[in-house]
Amino acid sequence: MKNNRLGNAIRGLTYTLDLPLVMLLFFTLTLFTLILIIPLATLFLKPLSVLSLRILEDLIRYPYVSIPPLGEWYIVSDRGEYKLIIVRFKDLGVIPNTILVSSIVTLLSSIIGISIALLVARYDFLGKGILRIISIIPLLYTPFVNAFVTYKIFGDGGILGSLMLSLGLPYSIEVTYIAGTILAQTLMFWPIVYLNTLASMMQIDPSLEEQAENIGSRGFRLFRTITLPLSLPGVAAGSGLVFIFSMEDLAAPLAFKVDNMMSISIVRAITGSQSIEALSVEVVILAGLLLLSAIAWFILIKHYISLKQYAMLARGVRWKPRVSKPSLPTLLAIYLIVFPLVLFSMLPQIGVLLYAFSKSWTGVIPEGFTLEHFSNVLFDSRVLNGLKNSFIYSTLALVFIVIIGTVSSYAISRVSLRGLSAIDLLAMSPLAIPGLSIAMGLLILYGSIFKDTLIDPYINPMFLLILAYAIRKSPFTTRAVYAGLQQVHRSLEEAGFTLGASRTRVLFTIVLPLIGINIIAGSMISFVYCMSEVSTSITVGSLNKSQAPITYIIYDYLTAGYGGGAYIHQASAIVTLIIVVQLIAIITSNYILKFRYAILGI
Amino acid sequence: MAEVILDNVSKYFGRFKALDSVSFTVKPGEIFTLLGPSGCGKTTTLRVIAGLEIPEEGRVLIDGYDVTYKKPYERNTAMVFQNYALWPHMTVYDNIAYGLKIRKYSRDEIKRRVKWALELLGLEGLENRYPLQLSGGQQQRVALARAIVVEPKVLLLDEPLSNLDAKLRVRVREEIVSLQRRLKITTIYVTHDQEEAMNISDRVAIMDRGRIVQIGTPAEIYYNPYNFFIATFMGRSNVLSGVVERVISDKLYEVNINGLRLNGTSTGAKLSTGEDVLVVIRYESFRKADENDKINVIEGRVERLSFIGLALQVKVITVNGHVILAYLPPREVIDTGAHIRLYVSPEDVKLYPSITGVID
Numbered sequence: 001m002k003n004n005r006l007g008n009a010i011r012g013l014t015y016t017l018d019l020p021l022v023m024l025l026f027f028t029l030t031l032f033t034l035i036l037i038i039p040l041a042t043l044f045l046k047p048l049s050v051l052s053l054r055i056l057e058d059l060i061r062y063p064y065v066s067i068p069p070l071g072e073w074y075i076v077s078d079r080g081e082y083k084l085i086i087v088r089f090k091d092l093g094v095i096p097n098t099i100l101v102s103s104i105v106t107l108l109s110s111i112i113g114i115s116i117a118l119l120v121a122r123y124d125f126l127g128k129g130i131l132r133i134i135s136i137i138p139l140l141y142t143p144f145v146n147a148f149v150t151y152k153i154f155g156d157g158g159i160l161g162s163l164m165l166s167l168g169l170p171y172s173i174e175v176t177y178i179a180g181t182i183l184a185q186t187l188m189f190w191p192i193v194y195l196n197t198l199a200s201m202m203q204i205d206p207s208l209e210e211q212a213e214n215i216g217s218r219g220f221r222l223f224r225t226i227t228l229p230l231s232l233p234g235v236a237a238g239s240g241l242v243f244i245f246s247m248e249d250l251a252a253p254l255a256f257k258v259d260n261m262m263s264i265s266i267v268r269a270i271t272g273s274q275s276i277e278a279l280s281v282e283v284v285i286l287a288g289l290l291l292l293s294a295i296a297w298f299i300l301i302k303h304y305i306s307l308k309q310y311a312m313l314a315r316g317v318r319w320k321p322r323v324s325k326p327s328l329p330t331l332l333a334i335y336l337i338v339f340p341l342v343l344f345s346m347l348p349q350i351g352v353l354l355y356a357f358s359k360s361w362t363g364v365i366p367e368g369f370t371l372e373h374f375s376n377v378l379f380d381s382r383v384l385n386g387l388k389n390s391f392i393y394s395t396l397a398l399v400f401i402v403i404i405g406t407v408s409s410y411a412i413s414r415v416s417l418r419g420l421s422a423i424d425l426l427a428m429s430p431l432a433i434p435g436l437s438i439a440m441g442l443l444i445l446y447g448s449i450f451k452d453t454l455i456d457p458y459i460n461p462m463f464l465l466i467l468a469y470a471i472r473k474s475p476f477t478t479r480a481v482y483a484g485l486q487q488v489h490r491s492l493e494e495a496g497f498t499l500g501a502s503r504t505r506v507l508f509t510i511v512l513p514l515i516g517i518n519i520i521a522g523s524m525i526s527f528v529y530c531m532s533e534v535s536t537s538i539t540v541g542s543l544n545k546s547q548a549p550i551t552y553i554i555y556d557y558l559t560a561g562y563g564g565g566a567y568i569h570q571a572s573a574i575v576t577l578i579i580v581v582q583l584i585a586i587i588t589s590n591y592i593l594k595f596r597y598a599i600l601g602i
Numbered sequence: 603m604a605e606v607i608l609d610n611v612s613k614y615f616g617r618f619k620a621l622d623s624v625s626f627t628v629k630p631g632e633i634f635t636l637l638g639p640s641g642c643g644k645t646t647t648l649r650v651i652a653g654l655e656i657p658e659e660g661r662v663l664i665d666g667y668d669v670t671y672k673k674p675y676e677r678n679t680a681m682v683f684q685n686y687a688l689w690p691h692m693t694v695y696d697n698i699a700y701g702l703k704i705r706k707y708s709r710d711e712i713k714r715r716v717k718w719a720l721e722l723l724g725l726e727g728l729e730n731r732y733p734l735q736l737s738g739g740q741q742q743r744v745a746l747a748r749a750i751v752v753e754p755k756v757l758l759l760d761e762p763l764s765n766l767d768a769k770l771r772v773r774v775r776e777e778i779v780s781l782q783r784r785l786k787i788t789t790i791y792v793t794h795d796q797e798e799a800m801n802i803s804d805r806v807a808i809m810d811r812g813r814i815v816q817i818g819t820p821a822e823i824y825y826n827p828y829n830f831f832i833a834t835f836m837g838r839s840n841v842l843s844g845v846v847e848r849v850i851s852d853k854l855y856e857v858n859i860n861g862l863r864l865n866g867t868s869t870g871a872k873l874s875t876g877e878d879v880l881v882v883i884r885y886e887s888f889r890k891a892d893e894n895d896k897i898n899v900i901e902g903r904v905e906r907l908s909f910i911g912l913a914l915q916v917k918v919i920t921v922n923g924h925v926i927l928a929y930l931p932p933r934e935v936i937d938t939g940a941h942i943r944l945y946v947s948p949e950d951v952k953l954y955p956s957i958t959g960v961i962d
Binding site: 015018489491492494495496497498499500501502505509510513514 | 652653654656671673674675677678679680681683684685687688689690691700701704705745748749752758
């Protein structure tokens with residue numbers, strides 16, 4: 001019976017697709033299996049094979065869990081003429097810290113993101129256009145340095161505290177340690193919830209809300225009972241991504257000097273390891289836990305994260321969304337809370353520029369305009385080598401990405417075969433799988449299989465990097481191509497078949513010319529995300545310094561290699577260059593694709 | 603000129619049986635129409651012939667070859683889609699030349715053949731336009747040119763006129779028929795428009811819920827609809843329910859329609875006395891009765907008159923309270939409210955068993 005079903009599936013597949021396409025599909029699935037599924041499975045299998053009571057006991061002791069919690073929630077210190085309030089948070093150990101921080105960041109980001117989305121979607125006010133544009137800015141990817149800027153403003157001896165003192169206030173505030181991490185991540189990640197929620201809200205048929213109003217529901221009840229449930233796809237996708245991003249974020253814990261986080265522990269373990277044997281089982285388990293939490297979220301929100309759902313969202317706005325004039329309290333909330341918050345969230349990006357162009361920034365205001373940092377980094381052979389490496393890896397990854405993106409989106413939208421629908425989930429899953437788990441999985445699997453061969457990641461990490469880039473950043477292209485395929489009517493292909501063209505020929509002469517623009521736009525996005533990829537770059541990429549990509553160099557500038565945060569001006573200069581590349585790519589591809597939210601919304 | 607045979611073809615979409623043992627033979631060179639309401643399986647049948655769907659059961663033969671599991675591009679059929687499916691990134695010339703390039707004709711030969719097709723369909727001068735720059739009628743002709751230029755064994759037309767306005771529809775319809783007569787390509791035509799089907803076809807197959815219910819020339823089907831569904835689907839009819847009063851012969855029966863007694867014929871099943879029947883009478887089957895008409899006369903009062911051009915539509919309330927609609931010659935002089943006597947010939951009173959009749 002089972003064989004028969006398999007036989008039918010294969011017969012159906014070879015009937016629907018011809019050999020070259022079946023092979024491409026096979027290639028794509030193999031890539032996903034080798035780079036994603038098997039390495040991730042290894043994360044669980046490997047610890048199981050050596051698991052002992054001692055390891056389990058280790059995992060509930062310091063540093064993994066600390067009972068009782070260490071440190072103080074906050075400290076008030078008397079400095080004579082003023083009181084210094086230091087908000088800190090207690091150290092609960094690696095595992096509870098990470099889960100707690102991610103949960104709090106997700107909650108805060110969701111509250112902020114949903115509120116702002118609601119205001120932007122439903123009210124018309126002066127400056128709305130500007131608000132919409134600048135609320136995207138925090139999404140510009142500035143590896144590591146954005147958190148250092150947040151630290152500069154809120155952390156020890158930060159600008160905020162100095163400002164309060166210079167204003168003559170009797171109090172001064174510093175947000176440090178885990179509390180600072182939460183703050184920095186919230187500022188970084190709320191726009192993800194905002195953009196996804198906004199996209200959902202713009203799709204709600206106005207008559208649904210009008211009907212509810214018509215029978216007497218209004219205000220918060222209307223929001224709670226109608227608007228929010230209907231926006232749930234966006235809210236779920238956005239907050240789910242924030243949870244995962246927060247868990248694997250390195251920038252904030254680095255900047256705020258929090259060592260007891262899962263992400264930091266994993267990265268330190270890998271970068272410090274000389275060989276595959278040096279990796280302890282405990283960190284492998286951490287990477288597995290990271291993955292488990294992500295999978296838990298993924299299952300929870302899986303309804304909302306598939307491509308097909310996305311197609312519903314992206315079908316374009318067919319109606320004019322409901323907008324109304326805000327009441328006075330709402331207006332006050334917009335100008336007194338929303339605008340400052342959005343501007344606030346831009347500070348890391350602005351700060352990066354300030355660092356990049358200033359001679360020094362030790363006080364409140366940066367001093368001395370200079371282009372020196374740019375010339376310095378551009379003459380630093382390590383930086384040039386890193387840029388070159390990143391460029392080569394990203395370009396090669398792009399070859400795979402175009403194949404993966406085109407083949408899987410074509411399979412999802414054109415081949416109706418039971419079992420093949422799993423591709424939909426598979427193709428989108430890299431968005432939700434922590435890169436650090438992938439990095440760890442790849443390393444422990446291929447590090448032992450290919451030990452001391454040409455492709456041993458401890459000798460030549462570039463091969464794994466390219467493949468990891470390809471898998472991790474393919475969803476952006478897959479999604480853009482899928483959107484294009486939605487616009488191409490099936491009969492255009494069928495007309496080709498009946499005139500004697502094979503599937504492959506139809507693909508090349510009819511489908512590709514019609515969706516080429518989507519492929520280009522999607523690849524541009526994938527490319528910039530490859531260039532700024534962090535998780536695998538700073539772990540796998542660190543194993544052979546001459547093959548390290550640019551994000552590792554930035555990381556190195558900010559951490560051990562050159563001293564903690566000391567070279568932030570130079571790092572900011574590199575990041576500024578990356579921002580420019582991102583802006584060009586995002587603006588061009590949005591112009592091409594003509595839907596702003598879907599692509600930027602991660 | 604190829605013969606197309608469908609032999610007991612069944613097609614499922616999940617649990618839904620889209621085609622239920624469909625069998626028919628299309629003779630070489632004829633226009634064969636699949637006619638039926640939307641969702642009856644006519645387009646699916648066409649797609650099975652084209653190879654765009656594979657049936658779960660049965661066989662498809664084109665020109666004697668079993669092509670059931672052949673891919674669409676191995677069948678040499680050409681299909682004209684409802685939405686024309688012209689490739690927007692190719693010019694008219696490239697659209698038409700596409701199939702020829704696949705068949706690896708020389709450049710000169712392709713040029714010659716495209717020119718021939720352009721002339722045949724009156725598209726000269728448009729070869730460098732893109733589909734979006736063409737009118738609906740022109741697009742439709744390009745789609746037709748693209749299909750016939752490859753000299754397919756079978757031409758498949760899927761509601762090719764449904765996107766054209768009424769006037770253009772008649773013109774393009776005539777063009778398709780004259781083109782087909784000249785080229786003698788076996789043509790299978792799908793439509794839900796019974797007038798179009800009767801006008802264009804050599805033979806028509808009526809489909810209902812995935813099954814073929816009757817095959818015949820337009821006249822055969824029109825005058826001898828095999829069941830109640832076909833009788834009411836073709837043309838406009840009055841539907842009444844009655845009881846068989848008397849069996850006159852195998853075909854001829856007297857029915858009692860709630861007091862109204864008529865003689866009628868059954869084209870399908872034999873009926874017996876006392877059986878419930880559905881009585882179908884087309885609007886145009888009536889004429890004004892004269893003194894000689896003793897039987898099959900319906901008497902009543904003229905409730906409403908509407909002039910519809912080719913006829914005068916008369917709404918009659920009979921003495922037994924039935925509502926009857928009848929087409930009379932347009933210049934007939936009748937007054938609203940007047941008493942009227944209508945005659946209908948027994949062979950135009952179609953009788954169908956009412957239990958199976960409604961379902962089947």
